[in-house]
Amino acid sequence: MTPAPISAQIxxxxxxxxxxxLYAELRETPVRREDDGTYLVSTxxxxxxxxxxPRLxxxxxxxxPGYARVGQPAEETGLPPSFIFTDPPLHDRLRDTINRPFGPPHSPRFLDxxxxDLAGAVTELLDAFEGKDQVDxxxxxxxxxPVTAICRVLGIPREDEPRFHGWADVLASSLDPHSGDDGREKAQRARDEMGAYLTDLIESKRRHPGPGMLSALAPxxxxKDLEATAVLLLVAGHETTVNAITNTTLTLLRHPDTLQRFQRNPDLAVPLIEEVLRYEPPVQFVPWITALADIDVAGTTIPKGSPVWLMxxxxxxxxxxxxxxxRFDPDREDNQHLGFYTGIHYCFGAPLARMELHAAVPELFRRVKDFGLLEDPPPYRANAVLRGPRHLPVAIGGLTA
Structure with missing residues (x-):
């Protein structure tokens, strides 16, 4: 039997x-052409x-044709493309506008x-572990x-936060290149529901501004641009951070010596989290890129018009x-990983994601006693692009104050 293309295996x-x-096999051919004309770049x-x-x-x-489904293009959603699915100069204009209420230099205190709120949310979630001997x-x-975080960023009323859980999960799953018709239909329904909600909320924010990016960006x-941005921030700001926190927890539980060292020295958090972002990145590859010209890479020419996956x-x-x-090594030097991508499409929410990781991970391992993995490997989400466990059941031996 002929083996499946490596992209299908991934x-x-x-x-x-x-x-x-599979990635190690892929790196043996740094630029690999699949039978459907897709080029996978892996080194x-x-x-x-x-x-x-800029030629990509x-x-x-x-x-x-045939690749429009990856990333939910504008013609399927009724929305203009969010800035992650645009090129300069439109990309630069949108990203600059969105960044003004989010961070420096215009809003240097916003994330701080x-x-x-993040510390309070972490405490509340961990307090709920009290009396349990097993948690997911x-x-x-x-x-x-991360739902709490992104809703605070956008200015979503707290009572509406639970609605964003289901939307985030469905929209993130739709990014899988092989999610199928059923996945796309579910994503469309989720977008329609979220779009109707956001349309009403954005109009309300225009009339009665409040905290959060929706109010700041409304003028x-x-x-429609603001709605597209909110959908993007929900998916990118939620699913990736869920995976990052879960992957960090799983990696530490698989490396008990490093975990003990971390518990003795919480200052290890910075290099440890950066190493997890290299070792188990929440975004595995970027599959929605197209070559605008012939590009010579590592002895291979990627023809104009070809779809490209950056692994x-x-x-x-x-x-x-x-x-x-x-090897998982928190002492690794010069760790310029691609966990948050690079270039003009470097993760917009990276500062927020890092802040969430640093709020969550040290406190989790400070307060919870005697972790034990109950299933390894745990069940994973279907999404190959935004890869992370769907569940991570662990035994615990109690909780400290």
Whole structure:
């Protein structure tokens, strides 16, 4: 039997728990052409170079026929493309506008002002562990926390936060290149429901401004542009952070010596979290890119019009860039990983994600006693792009104050 194309193997759920052997095979051919004309780029310097190459387009309108489903293009959603699916100069204008209420230089205190809310949310979630001998890190901790964060960022009323859980899950799953018709239909329903909600909320924010980005951006963006931005921030700001927190927890539980060292020295949090972002990145690859011209890379020509996948997780374990890359090493020096991508499409929410990780992970391992993995590997989400456990059941031995 002829083996399946490696792209199909990577997106096959059978390899979700451990795709890294496939990535190692992929790196043997740094630029690999699949039978359908897709080019997979998997080595560090080639991925980094192409991510900064203006001859590659994120604009969904440049995708060849048959690839429009990846990333939910504008014509399927009724919305203009969010800035992640645009190129300069539109990308730069949108991103600059959206950044003004989010961070420096225009709003240097915005994220810092969320620290209290995040700390309170972490405390509340961990307090709920009291009296339990088993919890699901995903359902009970890492999944609800980013919903709280992104809703605070947007200015969503607290009583409406539970509605965003289901929308975030469905929309993130739709990014899988092989999500199928059923996945796309579910995503469309979720977008319709969320769109109707946001339309009403944005209009309310225009009349009665309050805290959050929706109010701040309402005077500068059309309702549809603002709605598209909110949908993007929900998916990118939620699902990726869920995976990052869960992947960090799982990695530490698999490395008890490092965990004990971390518990003795919480200052290890910064290099430890950065190493997890390299070792188990929440975004595994970027599959919605198109070549705008012929591009020569590592001895291969990617023809104009070709779809391109940039394999971030494979690049993060490239032995040509990282020494002993399959080893988890918080002491790793010069750790310029691609966990948050690079170039003009570097993760907009990276500062918020890092803040959430630093609020959640040290406190989780400070307060919970005697962790024990109950299932390894745990069940993973279907999504191959935004990869992380669907559940992470653990035994616990109590809770400290």
């Amino acid at each position: 997106t096959d759920y059978a390899h979700r728990a451990d795709p890294y052997p 560090y310097y080639e991925v980094r170079g192409l991510a900064n190459d 387009s994120n604009d969904t309108r440049n995708r060849p 002002g969320l620290r209290g 890190i995903v359902e009970d901790f890492s999944y609800p926390l 500068d963006m059309t309702p 971030l997780a494979a690049a993060n374990r490239d032995p040509g860039r990282f020494k002993d890359p399959d």
